[in-house]
Each structure stands twice: as structure tokens, then as C-alpha cells.
Amino acid sequence: MKEVSRSVVVIMVPLPAQGHLNQLVELAYLVASYGIPVHYVGSASHNHQAKLRSHIPPSSSPSDICFHNFPTPPFLSPAPNPNSTCKFPSHLQPAFDAASLLRGPIASLIRSLSLESRRVVVVHDSLMGSVVQDAASVPNAENYVFHSVSAFALYWYKWEATGIVLPREEEVDIVELLSSNGFPSLQDSFTDEFLKFIALQHEFKKLSSGIIYNTCRVVEGHYVDLFTSATANSITTKHWAIGPFNPVKVPEKKSRRSAHGCMEWLDKQALNSVIYVSFGTTTALSNKQIHEIATGLECSGQKFIWVLREADKADVFSGGGEARKIELPQGFEEMVETRDLGLLVRDWAPQLEILGHPATGGFLSHCGWNSCMESISMGVPILAWPMHSDQPRNAVLISKVLKIGLIVKDCMSQNKVVKSSEIQGAVKALMASEQGDEMRKRAAELGVAVRGSMDEGGVSRAELDSFITHISR
Structure with a gap:
């Protein structure tokens, strides 16, 4: 890809759980392939985990990705309980709480990069909003929310929380299923502690300049559009479905x-x-x-x-x-x-x-x-x-x-x-x-x-090009 202006830098801020760490590593690789420097931040342990389990061979990783190992407070790391009545991984909550204290080091990194860059782009997991809130006070910094779950799940979470009007009749069957006995509601899906954590992070959505999804319009473009419409009253106006982030061609x-x-x-x-x-x-x-x-x-x-x-x-x-x-x-x-x-x-x-x-x-x-x-x-x-x-x-x-x-x-x-x-x-x-x-x-x-959507001219590649063009404007 043609290199864009190196006066733009990107900071990736993941939630410290495997399903979130790897997605932003993959996105970091995609962004860096355009010649844009990327800074990936987290604890030394979680950064090591992200690199160790990445689909990207170390030999082919761009040199434009810099991992910052920021210290986090000590936290308990209990083993998961196979007999727990709540299958949500509450044993990971201590790591989430410890990561929330990365706010200071990340704010310092944003300010430092802002002095030598035309624009600092902060891409953060939707559950790390409180950690990157200081970017709003830096004139040449922008926040972008990254959603690690499907647009389908996001839309129906929104429907459950707000009761938005369904756009088409055929989705009545889905409503009946989601409302049926035995199907976990939003409240049943998470622990009370994690629900409070989510609420805190979502307070900072108004600081975002856009939303990035790890999905493909070929798979769920309808639900990307629905969720975009459901959030139309917010400040956010830009949405990009860039996925899949994983390589789509496995080695021979x-x-x-x-x-x-x-x-x-x-x-x-x-x-x-x-x-x-x-x-x-x-x-x-x-x-x-x-x-x-x-x-x-x-x-x-x-x-x-x-x-x-x-x-x-x-x-x-x-x-x-x-x-x-x-x-x-x-x-x-x-x-x-x-x-x-x-x-x-x-x-x-x-x-x-x-x-x-x-x-x-x-x-x-x-x-x-x-x-x-x-x-x-x-x-x-x-x-x-x-x-x-x-x-x-x-x-x-x-x-x-x-x-x-x-x-x-x-x-x-x-x-x-x-x-x-x-x-x-x-x-x-x-x-x-x-x-x-x-x-x-x-x-x-x-x-x-x-797989075709990631080829030159494909819909996901076009969305990625659009995002790169936007942050490099």
C-alpha cells in the first residue's frame, strides 16, 4: 500500500483479555501496513500474551508497531471455577480493574506523541473508555471506539436496553427468541461488578470521533447499518466495518x-x-x-x-x-x-x-x-x-x-x-x-x-482505506 503521511500516529488500547488483545494486534498490523506508526499499550504480561498468540508471524510484523509495557498494580489472578453458576469469566475482573489505572501513562504517551505528530489517533476497546479520556484535552488527538463483538449483538443489546422500533417484520422471530424463557438477558449475561464496569466505560462514548467494528458487511452489513441508525443521535458520525482482522489466507x-x-x-x-x-x-x-x-x-x-x-x-x-x-x-x-x-x-x-x-x-x-x-x-x-x-x-x-x-x-x-x-x-x-x-x-x-472483501477493491478493504484516509486527512 502507498505510505501515508508519517505525521499521523495511532495508539491501540485493548482490554486485557485474549479475545480483545488479539483483535487490536491484528488491526495494528493492518494499520501499520499503510506506513503509519502504531503504539500498542498494556502491561508487559498482556503484551507478551498478545504477541505470543498472534496470527502474524514475528518475521512479517511491521517495524512500525511499538509495544509499550506499562506497569499495572499487582492483582489477584485466580483460576477459573469450572463449577461456577455464572459462566461469565469473573476471574478476569481483577485484570480489568488494574488496567483501568493505565490512564496516567497513556495520557503521558498521548501528550508526548502530540508534540511531534500532526495527529494522534487513539483506537480503544469500548471497555477502556475511562482510560483514554484525557485524549479529549489534547487538541490534535482523536478517540475511536473499537467494538470487539458482532454488530448483531450490539444492535440487540441496544434494542433490549432502549426498546427501539424494529425496522422489519422478519425480525419478530428474533425478538421472540431473545425474549423467551431461558435466553439470557443483558442483566443475566454479566456479573453486577462487570455491569458497573461497562456503565463506567460507556460514560465516555461522547468523546469518540467514530466507531470501528471487527466485522464485514458481507456478513452483517444490515446490522451495522441498524446499529449506526440506533446511535444516530450521538456525536459519533463515522462507522467502519473493517473485519475480519484475522488473516483470510492460511499458509500453504x-x-x-x-x-x-x-x-x-x-x-x-x-x-x-x-x-x-x-x-x-x-x-x-x-x-x-x-x-x-x-x-x-x-x-x-x-x-x-x-x-x-x-x-x-x-x-x-x-x-x-x-x-x-x-x-x-x-x-x-x-x-x-x-x-x-x-x-x-x-x-x-x-x-x-x-x-x-x-x-x-x-x-x-x-x-x-x-x-x-x-x-x-x-x-x-x-x-x-x-x-x-x-x-x-x-x-x-x-x-x-x-x-x-x-x-x-x-x-x-x-x-x-x-x-x-x-x-x-x-x-x-x-x-x-x-x-x-x-x-x-x-x-x-x-x-x-x-475473503474477497479483503482483496483490493473489496468492501472491507474499501472501509479500511476509508478509515486510513480519514485519520490521515
């Missing part, structure tokens, strides 16, 4: 970034024969639920890769405390190996590469927005098992709107153990039925469109 076999053993195993499997199973970084499943999943996968007869690792602590590098031993049914691992039924991955998995492999035909997922966008980008249908936060709404988008997935029966009830028979039936429905084949076809077509 000979030049893979990952040397993970699961890739060699996938190379030996038939087309669309493997279901990838992963529930993200924030939720710990009970041993009882893990037993049911194991039995369901075995009885389905479908090949699988199952990422069976503990959820992240607030500081993923901190020691202390005895690590939980995740229990599987007796003899399960031996059976899987003997029958070559699948792989159990207990470390960090190369998710994007797995989803991009031709042998992968489905994704049993918690429906975190990163995982949804990666699966959509690779054209893989989703078996949705939402746990908390925006995930239930993302599951509705996947299954009811895009029609590229199924919802695991009764999983909307957060405290209910889903039985192995239900898991078995859902896996077979996605992987071994005409209905599943139709979803796979729709997902593949959507994946082609999303």
Missing part, C-alpha cells in the same frame, strides 16, 4: 507457520471429515460436562480435534496454585488413539490453520466473536454452544440469520449439563446429514465472499 502446507502435530494428522484425513472442538479462553467446563462431551464425540463416530485446556487466568504467565487436572472417562484417550478417532490438544492450538484445512468440516464452538469470524472466513459451519456474554446472540446470528450452523439443544440454560446423546445428535446433524451439507455449502460460499 509447505510454508505453514505452525509446526503443530495436529496439522500432520489433519493432512491424512478425508475432506470435511473432522469436527474441531474448542470453547475459547474464558470458560472452564466441569468434569461432568467434559465426560458428556467425550462420550458424545465417541458415539457420534466422527473424527475430531478437541482442544482440552484450562481457561485463561487473568495473567496467563503467573504461577501459584495447583493446576486443575481435567478428567476424561477412563480409557477414553487410549480408545481415541487406537481407533484413530481424533486428537486431544492440551496446549495452544493453531485454530485458524485448523479451520482453514480442507479436512475440517465443522466447528463445535462457544461462539466467541473471534472464533465466529475465523470460522466464517474459512467457510466452516458452526455447531454453536454459547456460554456467556455476547455468545448466545452470536449463536442466533449463525443459526437463524446466516443459517450456517446449528445450536446444541438446550445449551441456552447456562447451568444445565448437556447430555452426551444431545451432543452426539448435534455432531451427526452437522457432519453427517443433508442439512449439514447444505450449511457447509452456505458457509463455504460466505467464506469466499468474506
Whole structure:
């Protein structure tokens, strides 16, 4: 890309949780590819986490990205509780509270860069508004809110909070679903402590000059427009749907970034024969639920890769405390190996590469927005098992709107153990039925469109160009 004026600098301010850290690292890479210097700020631990788990190989990362390791106050980093009645990761709250004290160092960085730059552009997670509030007092600084969740979830959160009028009749079915018993409301989705945290951050939305979404208009342009209309009375006037931020082309076999053993195993499997199973970084499943999943996968007869690792602590590098031993049914691992039924991955998995492999035909997922966008980008249908936060709404988008997935029966009830028979039936429905084949076809077509949106002249590339042009004006 043609380099723009280097008198513009960008500061990225993420929320310290994996699903938020990585999105702004990916956006930093995209912005830096235009020749714009980017400053990524956070604690040393969270910056290291972001770089370690990034899709971008260190050898290809632009030199224009500078990571600032700001000290944060010590905080507890408790292990996630697999038996908690509230699946929202409240164990991460201490890290969020500690990060809110980055206001001073970030204000100093903004002022320092403002003295040597024509414009300082602060892109901050929507949940870090209080941290960047001092940018409003710097004449040549601008704030831009970054939303890490789907436009679909944002719009329906807005509808629930304000009762805005529905624009079209066909969305009545969605309203009925979101209003039904068992579907978590906005209040039920989060702890009281986190709701207060959200309210505090949203007080500073009026300081924003625009909104950036990690989504693609090919996927949910209708809901980007709806949310834009729903916020039309605010000061914000600029909206950009720039996603997906993740790479849309995975490395070829000979030049893979990952040397993970699961890739060699996938190379030996038939087309669309493997279901990838992963529930993200924030939720710990009970041993009882893990037993049911194991039995369901075995009885389905479908090949699988199952990422069976503990959820992240607030500081993923901190020691202390005895690590939980995740229990599987007796003899399960031996059976899987003997029958070559699948792989159990207990470390960090190369998710994007797995989803991009031709042998992968489905994704049993918690429906975190990163995982949804990666699966959509690779054209893989989703078996949705939402746990908390925006995930239930993302599951509705996947299954009811895009029609590229199924919802695991009764999983909307957060405290209910889903039985192995239900898991078995859902896996077979996605992987071994005409209905599943139709979803796979729709997902593949959507994946082609999303990947094309990032090409020169594509809709997402045009939105990114528009954002770069705006901040470089």
C-alpha cells in the first residue's frame, strides 16, 4: 500500500483479555501496513500474551508497531471455577480493574506523541473508555471506539436496553427468541461488578470521533447499518466495518507457520471429515460436562480435534496454585488413539490453520466473536454452544440469520449439563446429514465472499482505506 503521511500516529488500547488483545494486534498490523506508526499499550504480561498468540508471524510484523509495557498494580489472578453458576469469566475482573489505572501513562504517551505528530489517533476497546479520556484535552488527538463483538449483538443489546422500533417484520422471530424463557438477558449475561464496569466505560462514548467494528458487511452489513441508525443521535458520525482482522489466507502446507502435530494428522484425513472442538479462553467446563462431551464425540463416530485446556487466568504467565487436572472417562484417550478417532490438544492450538484445512468440516464452538469470524472466513459451519456474554446472540446470528450452523439443544440454560446423546445428535446433524451439507455449502460460499472483501477493491478493504484516509486527512 502507498505510505501515508508519517505525521499521523495511532495508539491501540485493548482490554486485557485474549479475545480483545488479539483483535487490536491484528488491526495494528493492518494499520501499520499503510506506513503509519502504531503504539500498542498494556502491561508487559498482556503484551507478551498478545504477541505470543498472534496470527502474524514475528518475521512479517511491521517495524512500525511499538509495544509499550506499562506497569499495572499487582492483582489477584485466580483460576477459573469450572463449577461456577455464572459462566461469565469473573476471574478476569481483577485484570480489568488494574488496567483501568493505565490512564496516567497513556495520557503521558498521548501528550508526548502530540508534540511531534500532526495527529494522534487513539483506537480503544469500548471497555477502556475511562482510560483514554484525557485524549479529549489534547487538541490534535482523536478517540475511536473499537467494538470487539458482532454488530448483531450490539444492535440487540441496544434494542433490549432502549426498546427501539424494529425496522422489519422478519425480525419478530428474533425478538421472540431473545425474549423467551431461558435466553439470557443483558442483566443475566454479566456479573453486577462487570455491569458497573461497562456503565463506567460507556460514560465516555461522547468523546469518540467514530466507531470501528471487527466485522464485514458481507456478513452483517444490515446490522451495522441498524446499529449506526440506533446511535444516530450521538456525536459519533463515522462507522467502519473493517473485519475480519484475522488473516483470510492460511499458509500453504509447505510454508505453514505452525509446526503443530495436529496439522500432520489433519493432512491424512478425508475432506470435511473432522469436527474441531474448542470453547475459547474464558470458560472452564466441569468434569461432568467434559465426560458428556467425550462420550458424545465417541458415539457420534466422527473424527475430531478437541482442544482440552484450562481457561485463561487473568495473567496467563503467573504461577501459584495447583493446576486443575481435567478428567476424561477412563480409557477414553487410549480408545481415541487406537481407533484413530481424533486428537486431544492440551496446549495452544493453531485454530485458524485448523479451520482453514480442507479436512475440517465443522466447528463445535462457544461462539466467541473471534472464533465466529475465523470460522466464517474459512467457510466452516458452526455447531454453536454459547456460554456467556455476547455468545448466545452470536449463536442466533449463525443459526437463524446466516443459517450456517446449528445450536446444541438446550445449551441456552447456562447451568444445565448437556447430555452426551444431545451432543452426539448435534455432531451427526452437522457432519453427517443433508442439512449439514447444505450449511457447509452456505458457509463455504460466505467464506469466499468474506475473503474477497479483503482483496483490493473489496468492501472491507474499501472501509479500511476509508478509515486510513480519514485519520490521515
